[in-house]
C-alpha cells in the first residue's frame with residue numbers, strides 16, 4: 239500500500255469537476271451511487287480542491303449487519319465507491335485492486351457517514367489513495383478508514399468482462415456513453 243520509489247504526486251486534470259460540484263452517478267444500477275438500486279448506498283459525491291472528493295452516506299435499515307449497526311462490508315463499499323470517484327479528478331477509469339479497511343467505531347443505522355478521499359500518488363497505472371468516514375459531522379471522529387490501490391483500465395475492461403445484457407443496454411444509452419466520453423475514453 240506504500241507508493242514505490244518513482245511514484246509521482248497526483249495531478250488534478252484541468253477538466254476535472256470544479257470544487258463543490260456534484261459528481262453524478264457513473265451507472266444507474268451501481269450499488270454505491272446508482273439511483274436505480276432501492277437498497278443501494280445512493281452516495282452523492284462532490285469534487286474538492288486538489289485530487290480529492292467528499293461524499294455523504296446515510297446508513298439505512300437494509301444496510302445492517304448487527305442489530306441497528308451498519309454492516310462492515312457496506313461501509314467498505316461506501317469507502318470503495320468514494321475512492322472510485324477520484325477517477326473523475328484524474329479523468330481516468332480505475333477499478334479497485336486492493337482495499338484495506340480499518341473499523342474504529344460502530345456506525346448505527348440512520349447515521350450520516352461523512353466520507354473524504356484523496357489520491358496520494360500515482361505510479362504507472364496504479365493510483366494510491368486513502369479515505370476516511372467520519373460520524374457526527376464532517377469534523378467528527380473517524381469511524382472507518384481505508385487505504386487502496388486502484389488500477390487504471392480502459393473501457394474494454396467492462397465491455398469484455400461485463401454480462402452482455404447490461405453492456406448492450408449501456409452502449410445503447412446516450413447518457414451512459416456521455417459518461418464514458420467524459421472520462422476521455424472511446425466507447
Ligand SMILES: CCCCCCCCCCCC(=O)SCCNC(=O)CCNC(=O)[C@H](O)C(C)(C)COP(=O)(O)OP(=O)(O)OC[C@H]1O[C@@H](n2cnc3c(N)ncnc32)[C@H](O)[C@@H]1OP(=O)(O)O
Nearest residue numbers: 264318319322331333334335336362364387389391417418
Ligand atoms: C463508464 C464508466 C465506468 C466507471 C466505472 C468505475 C467503477 C468504480 C466502482 C468502485 C470501484 C470498484 O468497486 S471496481 C470493482 C472491483 N474491482 C475489480 O473488479 C477489479 C478486478 N481485477 C482486475 O480486473 C485486474 O486484476 C486488474 C484490472 C485490477 C489488473 O489487471 P491487469 O489490467 O491485467 O493489470 P496487471 O498487469 O495485473 O497490473 C497492473 C499493475 O497494477 C498492479 N496491481 C494489480 N493488481 C493489484 C493489487 N490487487 N494490488 C496492488 N497492485 C496491483 C500490478 O502489480 C501492476 O503493477 P506494475 O507491474 O505496473 O508496477
